[in-house]
Amino acid sequence: GGFRRGQCAVVEALVEGRDALYVFPTGAGKSLCYQLPALLADEGRFGLVISPLIALMEDQVQQLRAAGIPAAALHSERTAKEKEEILAALDPTGGRAAQASTLRSRIAERPRLLYLSPELA
Incomplete structure (x- = not known):
């Protein structure tokens, strides 16, 4: 080890x-x-990984999610709606004030790792 x-x-x-x-x-x-x-990292922070390999990003996101770790990937193959949903997930307040219980829930679901392709960086 x-x-x-x-x-x-x-x-x-x-x-x-x-x-x-x-x-x-x-x-x-x-x-x-x-x-x-x-x-x-402290709650509310996340890792940003820039990778040119979409297949690798998707594979790692899938593996992390299977292990119970929230993760997401933004790249050129994502639809505008998917990109919007991923970006919204990074802001636990959803751009507005939220109740404490809702905020805790959103933070728990927030990606701990965000994979980003170079053209979107």
Whole structure:
């Protein structure tokens, strides 16, 4: 078990709120480097992942959701309505005042990770 070479430094930097750039080869554990800090982040914060690979984004969103972790992907294949719904989910108030119980429910459903394609970044 444990971290692979380079992962720990990246995770620590992101958890501490510092920027980090990491370029690892395929299969080197990049996903852990951005998923773990997003899950450890304070309530109301989320991780933003920019990826050019729509299939990979969708696969990771599906895996996260299957594990009970709210996640979403915004890319060119999304309809305008889907994009609007995802963006609305990021704002737990829905752009207006909400009752505390409703707000807690919306925050619990808010994506912890948002995958974004470069053309929408």
